[in-house]
Amino acid sequence: MTRSQSAGKTVIWALISATISQASSVMERSSFGNGRRMSHAGNGLPGWTVSGLGYLPEMLSDRIILTPPYPGNKRGALWADDIIPESEWHVAFDFRANGEERSGGNLQLWYVKKQEAVGSSSIYTVGKFDGLAITIDTHGGKAGIRGFLNDGTIDYKSSGNVDALAFGHCDYQYRNLGRPSKLQVKQSSREFEVLIDGNTCFKSPKVFVPPGNLFGLTAASADSPDSFEAFRFVATTYSGGNAKQQERGQEPPNRAGQANNDKAPSGGNVDIKDLQARLQAISSTTNKLMDELQALSRTNEDRLKEVIRIVAHRDQVSSVDQRLQRVERVVESMQREMEGKDYHNQFKQLQDLLHNSHSGLLDTLHDSSHRIISAAPRMGFFIILIIAVQLLLAVAYIVYKKRRASMPKKFL
Missing domain, CATH: 1.20.5 (Single alpha-helices involved in coiled-coils or other helix-helix interfaces)
Incomplete structure (x- = not known):
């Protein structure tokens, strides 16, 4: 066994021990898309209530279409039937939005006391609700994610400025990504945090939503619609003891009559x-x-x-x-x-040698030129010789003319 494998097993057992000491329970009835097919007979989803306005969300084997790509002005909603009994929880929600760049629509993740207070409403059309809303939409020309809180006293529908009621936000281009976006919402005893694609969107140590609420999803489209698709919703609770999912008999008073008919599970x-x-x-x-x-x-x-x-x-x-x-x-x-060396003597010798060579060269040139000049014939001799030849020619010509003139003439 290599050292890395041994260290890996040590880390694994340490995390297993930590997991056992702080039990985490996946709320199966408040989750979907967690390794199982979502489509069932009767077009229903166990543990969830499906509703809509002008459209009923379509359930496929791997996703749920909350609002269709066409036509617009449709609403879809999914509400979990069971409440969350623990105060520390974590939600992993994978969604995808498709539409035109200037499409209109919004997607909400709710954690509220009463489903009836919200129904299929958006954050802009809901009235007085008690709980938390995480909204994904375009506001102020920017796409992003925002968080809203209400204790049941604020009527959001009649509020003049819903955007001002957000307690946290971040910019996020969610439309036409070609892949599901991964939204996470965490609440612990230390802080409340919202993450998108593994990066923190916003968090606050001052936000805490009491337990006993329901999870829900609502989506709405405008004239130029956005199509919202839900791929996965997994709710996990954390507790140090026997954390268990409450049945309908432990739900709020408005749902107690329906829950009393269910049998409580045995301890085993x-x-x-x-x-x-x-x-x-x-x-x-x-x-x-x-x-x-x-x-x-x-x-x-x-x-x-x-x-x-x-x-x-x-x-x-x-x-x-x-x-x-x-x-x-x-x-x-x-x-x-x-x-380290002195080259003065060498330079002086070189200078003397050059001086002697120069003097010898001048003397040699002077003697040679003198001998050449002395040995060369004189120009005066040649000139006198030429003049004498010309005089002789002139005398001969004159003698010839006289003799010819003195010769007897012959007449025919």
């Missing part, structure tokens, strides 16, 4: 259900940890390869650096030798 069944819930939570946590450990192992392997590559490059850089250091040492040695 409750223990089995609680044990199953804990084992399911442990199994889910273990699977997540194994996935994270595998991802961590892959990350470490990638980092090791990167380190090896960097070390190889570092060796090459070190070799080049050593060569540069050797060159620097040679240059420094030459510089020290140049600075």
Whole structure:
């Protein structure tokens, strides 16, 4: 067994112990899309009430279409039948919104005392409700998520400015993402937090909603409609003791008459259900940890390869650096030798040698030119010779003319 596997098992058992000490129970009847098909006979959803205005939400095997892509002005609602008995809980809600960029519509996640106070209303059309509302819509030209609270005294429908009643918000482009958005709402003894796609949207240590409320989803579309789809809704409660899901007999007084007909479960069944819930939570946590450990192992392997590559490059850089250091040492040695020696005598000898060579060259050139000039024939001799030849030619021509003139003439 490797060290990483041993450490991974140690972490897993530690988390299992923490999970057992603080039991987490998935509220199966207040959840859907949690690893099971959602479509059932009779077009119903166990543990939930489906309703709408002008449209009944369509249930498919993997999602529920709360409002259709066409036509507009439709409303859809899903309400859990069972209340949440614990004060610490966590909700994971996966949804998707499709429509035009300027489409109108909104999606609400409710946690309120009475379903009848909300029905299929939106945050803009609801009256006096007691509880929490998380709204996903476009307001002020920006798409985002907001949180609203009410203790049953404020009539939101008649309020002049609903936007001012929000206690928290964040911008989020939810429309046409091509994938489900993952909304999480957490309430603990320390703080209340809303997350979207794993990032905190807003949180506050001052917000706390009392237990005993119902979860619900409502969606509304406008003339240019948004189509809202619900893929998954998982409600989980946390407690240090035997946390269990309350049946209808423990619901508020307005629903007590209906709940009295249900039989209370026996203690043995409750223990089995609680044990199953804990084992399911442990199994889910273990699977997540194994996935994270595998991802961590892959990350470490990638980092090791990167380190090896960097070390190889570092060796090459070190070799080049050593060569540069050797060159620097040679240059420094030459510089020290140049600075330590006196080259004045050498330069003087070189100067004398150049001076002697220059003087000898001048003397040699002077003697050679004198001999060349002395040995060359004189130009006066050539000139006199030319004049004498011309005089002789002139005398000969004159003699010839005289002799011809003195010769006897012949007449025919």
